[in-house]
Amino acid sequence: MARPLIQLALDSLDKEQTLKLAKLAAPYVDIIELGTPCIKYNGLEIVKAVRSQHRDKLVFADLKTMDAGYYEAEPFFKAGADITTVLGTADFGTIKGVIDVANKYGKQAQVDLINVEDKAHVAKEAARLGAHIIGIHTGIDQQLAGKTPFADLQALLSLGLKVKVSVAGGINQSTVEQVAATKPSIIVIGGAITGAKSPAEAARQISVLVEAVAIRAGA
Numbered sequence: 157m158a159r160p161l162i163q164l165a166l167d168s169l170d171k172e173q174t175l176k177l178a179k180l181a182a183p184y185v186d187i188i189e190l191g192t193p194c195i196k197y198n199g200l201e202i203v204k205a206v207r208s209q210h211r212d213k214l215v216f217a218d219l220k221t222m223d224a225g226y227y228e229a230e231p232f233f234k235a236g237a238d239i240t241t242v243l244g245t246a247d248f249g250t251i252k253g254v255i256d257v258a259n260k261y262g263k264q265a266q267v268d269l270i271n272v273e274d275k276a277h278v279a280k281e282a283a284r285l286g287a288h289i290i291g292i293h294t295g296i297d298q299q300l301a302g303k304t305p306f307a308d309l310q311a312l313l314s315l316g317l318k319v320k321v322s323v324a325g326g327i328n329q330s331t332v333e334q335v336a337a338t339k340p341s342i343i344v345i346g347g348a349i350t351g352a353k354s355p356a357e358a359a360r361q362i363s364v365l366v367e368a369v370a371i372r373a374g375a
């Protein structure tokens with residue numbers, strides 16, 4: 157089995173701290189995400205900086221677009237982002253706009269199902285519109301209320317849509333094997349790496365755990 161890609165989520169407002177964390181964890185991750193707080197604070201410049209420092213990684217701009225999809229996402233693709241996000245709670249016209257502009261640049265649009273009531277309906281429609289990735293996402297505030305993404309991930313995967321599936325929401329060294337075993341395309345890890353005493357070691361541990369699950373599944 158091809159292992160899921162590992163996405164490092166960077167949610168700090170501090171540009172230097174963001175670049176430092178990206179550098180420390182880069183050897184162990186496939187995708188570097190500029191999280192929504194980071195993108196709102198630092199804008200296009202942080203995308204350009206990460207793009208130029210990590211030519212071999214996918215750069216993810218977590219715009220969480222809610223309106224004017226094509227118009228909002230285009231400058232981020234031009235700046236070097238490979239993937240941008242649009243909210244599943246947005247109008248399908250907005251979602252289509254982000255998909256269209258992603259296709260124009262040979263990039264990818266991710267539909268984030270955070271706070272979406274009928275996830276199956278939105279996921280099916282997003283897939284029909286040509287979304288490249290659909291994301292199950294338990295947000296930071298939802299995590300504080302004790303929620304996890306695991307049941308929603310199973311439900312989305314069981315739809316069998318022809319689209320990549322990403323999962324985010326408080327995943328750490330204790331839960332990443334259980335998540336990897338369900339075979340999502342992308343596993344997002346934020347706080348478990350960025351909040352660790354040694355972010356590089358935490359990222360290394362996670363990559364070893366994900367690799368081990370893939371090897372066991374292929375055996």
Ligand SMILES: O=C([C@H](O)CO)[C@H](O)[C@H](O)COP(=O)(O)O
Nearest residue numbers: 165191192325326327345346347
């Ligand atoms: O997308 C995120 C959040 O909504 C803030 O924008 C996080 O990057 C995502 O949840 C991953 O971080 P962890 O939950 O800390 O793993």
